[in-house]
Amino acid sequence: xxxxxxxxxxxxxxxxxxxxxxxxxxxxxxxxxxxxxxxxxxxxxxxxxxxxxxxxxxxxxxxxxxxxxxxxxxxxxxxxxxxxxxxxxxxxxxxxxxxxxxxxxxxxxxxxxxxxxxxxxxxxxxxxxxxxxxxxxxxxxxxxxxxxxxxxxxxxxxxxxxxxxxxxxxxxxxxxxxxxxxxxxxxxxxxxxxxxxxxxxxxxxxxxxxxxxxxxxxxxxxxxxxxxxxxxxxxxxxxxxxxxxxxxxxxxxxxxxxxxxxxxxxxxxxxxxxxxxxxxxxxxxxxxxxxxxxxxxxxxxxxxxxxxxxxxxxxxxxxxxxxxxxxxxxxxxxxxxxxxxxxxxxxxxxxxxxxxxxxxxxxxxxxxxxxxxxxxxxxxxxxxxxxxxxxxxxxxxxxxxxxxxxxxxxxxxxxxxxxxxxxxxxxxxxxxxxxxxxxxxxxxxxxxxxxxxxxxxxxx
Amino acid sequence: xxxxxxxxxxxxxxxxxxxxxxxxxxxxxxxxxxxxxxxxxxxxxxxxxxxxxxxxxxxxxxxxxxxxxxxxxxxxxxxxxxxxxxxxxxxxxxxxxxxxxxxxxxxxxxxxxxxxxxxxxxxxxxxxxxxxxxxxxxxxxxxxxxxxxxxxxxxxxxxxxxxxxxxxxxxxxxxxxxxxxxxxxxxxxxxxxxxxxxxxxxxxxxx
Numbered sequence: 001x002x003x004x005x006x007x008x009x010x011x012x013x014x015x016x017x018x019x020x021x022x023x024x025x026x027x028x029x030x031x032x033x034x035x036x037x038x039x040x041x042x043x044x045x046x047x048x049x050x051x052x053x054x055x056x057x058x059x060x061x062x063x064x065x066x067x068x069x070x071x072x073x074x075x076x077x078x079x080x081x082x083x084x085x086x087x088x089x090x091x092x093x094x095x096x097x098x099x100x101x102x103x104x105x106x107x108x109x110x111x112x113x114x115x116x117x118x119x120x121x122x123x124x125x126x127x128x129x130x131x132x133x134x135x136x137x138x139x140x141x142x143x144x145x146x147x148x149x150x151x152x153x154x155x156x157x158x159x160x161x162x163x164x165x166x167x168x169x170x171x172x173x174x175x176x177x178x179x180x181x182x183x184x185x186x187x188x189x190x191x192x193x194x195x196x197x198x199x200x201x202x203x204x205x206x207x208x209x210x211x212x213x214x215x216x217x218x219x220x221x222x223x224x225x226x227x228x229x230x231x232x233x234x235x236x237x238x239x240x241x242x243x244x245x246x247x248x249x250x251x252x253x254x255x256x257x258x259x260x261x262x263x264x265x266x267x268x269x270x271x272x273x274x275x276x277x278x279x280x281x282x283x284x285x286x287x288x289x290x291x292x293x294x295x296x297x298x299x300x301x302x303x304x305x306x307x308x309x310x311x312x313x314x315x316x317x318x319x320x321x322x323x324x325x326x327x328x329x330x331x332x333x334x335x336x337x338x339x340x341x342x343x344x345x346x347x348x349x350x351x352x353x354x355x356x357x358x359x360x361x362x363x364x365x366x367x368x369x370x371x372x373x374x375x376x377x378x379x380x381x382x383x384x385x386x387x388x389x390x391x392x393x394x395x396x397x398x399x400x401x402x403x404x405x406x407x408x409x410x411x412x413x414x415x416x417x418x419x420x421x422x423x424x425x426x427x428x429x430x431x432x433x434x435x436x437x438x439x440x441x442x443x444x445x446x447x448x449x450x451x452x453x454x455x456x457x458x459x460x
Numbered sequence: 461x462x463x464x465x466x467x468x469x470x471x472x473x474x475x476x477x478x479x480x481x482x483x484x485x486x487x488x489x490x491x492x493x494x495x496x497x498x499x500x501x502x503x504x505x506x507x508x509x510x511x512x513x514x515x516x517x518x519x520x521x522x523x524x525x526x527x528x529x530x531x532x533x534x535x536x537x538x539x540x541x542x543x544x545x546x547x548x549x550x551x552x553x554x555x556x557x558x559x560x561x562x563x564x565x566x567x568x569x570x571x572x573x574x575x576x577x578x579x580x581x582x583x584x585x586x587x588x589x590x591x592x593x594x595x596x597x598x599x600x601x602x603x604x605x606x607x608x609x610x611x612x613x614x615x616x617x618x619x620x621x622x623x624x625x626x627x628x629x630x631x632x633x634x635x636x637x638x639x640x641x642x643x644x645x646x647x648x649x650x651x652x653x654x655x656x657x658x659x660x661x662x663x664x665x666x667x
Contacts, residue, residue: 259628259629395617410621410625412621424628425621425624425625425628427621427622427624427625427626428625
């Protein structure tokens, strides 16, 4: 394949920036012409995929649009009608497929999502002051042109534990391991990150699993809007605000951990497939090992082929369901078209294990996923691997952490006759995580942003 | 024999649909309209014929032409397709179909060429067999269990999970006592109804 033009691709599509602070602004386009003008002035600020040879910047800025946003910006109908259906419908309309029902249904989402969101502006920064400064700049541009207004925002920040930034989330798990590698995207190669080769090694996935305009794992071009220049080097982003019921999680883990002969920490590890320090259960079934966590050649480098019965990592553990590697057989070939790039960010303050915590308080993860096809990749993972268990041979059982259990789920932990690793069943699963908002976004290339801003998208 | 996968019979029937230029509503349309009224849950006529694992009825209009370079081809008639996976032998099943889903079978197949009706069961069975083509491919989840065994297994699995949930960690003698009680209740549980996929609701009542 040809080399990627990283100056034309939004940096956020290619890599997680690993900044401790973020603010996501949600924008409404007020006027088509002024909105275009506003976008035109803004493009220069957008962070591309170029390498940071002179060190990290203070902030990054990226932008993506909902379908309604593209309508408001005046894209021609022939272009609008060429977008994939799930994107045009938006996430709310896909609720039945995603199991965004009951407590996860849109009527329970934050007030912001009761309005029409047109654009997402993601600002990442090294400090809250950097974020403020960047956001003030943006606000000025919006006000001067009168083309758009911020109707809501979401702050997020890495948890600070004992004064230090941590990569943990609120349930205490070290997060952020494992994102697929794609052909042409520069990254420190890490064994375990791409797709399995027949000799047991790993190689990057086809570029077209992430970016529009390139061949995907089937050798096809992903479904993309017209004209090609509007689509090429762009991608689709899923944004979901996942509220964490921290009190419920801690109570449940403690209660079941007292019954589980392996103890509470091991039970927590069985839920996810990693010890809470990040050590994969497959590599270290008896306890966490900081050496493995720190070793890039080990911390995502494992398969399930020698543990088909789930005796180390349960068959229904979170990371085994959502990135099954070779767990479904055929040397992992069944999963290569279902991979997503995650860009998660935690929100809400850390509450120590020995301190009181309430479900109502703002704790959660802003889950963002990038993929070439929301339908084939994110929606499939959500519907089939999180909210259903057939592929993982778990019947109707849902993902223990993310599933919409409605207080009725169960999670089976496979085990042996070893008294410290017996089979164990977790029943009466509550919803540990609830959806509080989100939508589907199109993240255009820099070229496409210019086309939109100059009203020159021409699908003919 | 390809029509059988273990104990499960795979039936494929293609019945040519009548072509009547003077009909006010074409026969294929009439079939589609009727199919749209058939319930797909426990009230399905095929749930009545309780040895049915799963079945499908559809109308095949013609060969779809995709354009060059494929060549354009046509069927000599439209077809009513009936696919069914069931337990037992073919004659018994077709006989049950004629008796237990009489009204629906008549309503559908009356639009097909040379359909003899269901009153003469022998003639009906002979007709259906004449329309049969060999089944060569099964749904991946077809196993060697009967409908009743499958429903029972789902019921048992769900009941055992609930039992474990309630009793794991209890001292051995107490656990054994509970299990004996549970086992007796499960053994005496009524057979699950055909079409009742939701075993959980059944076992929740049971326990």
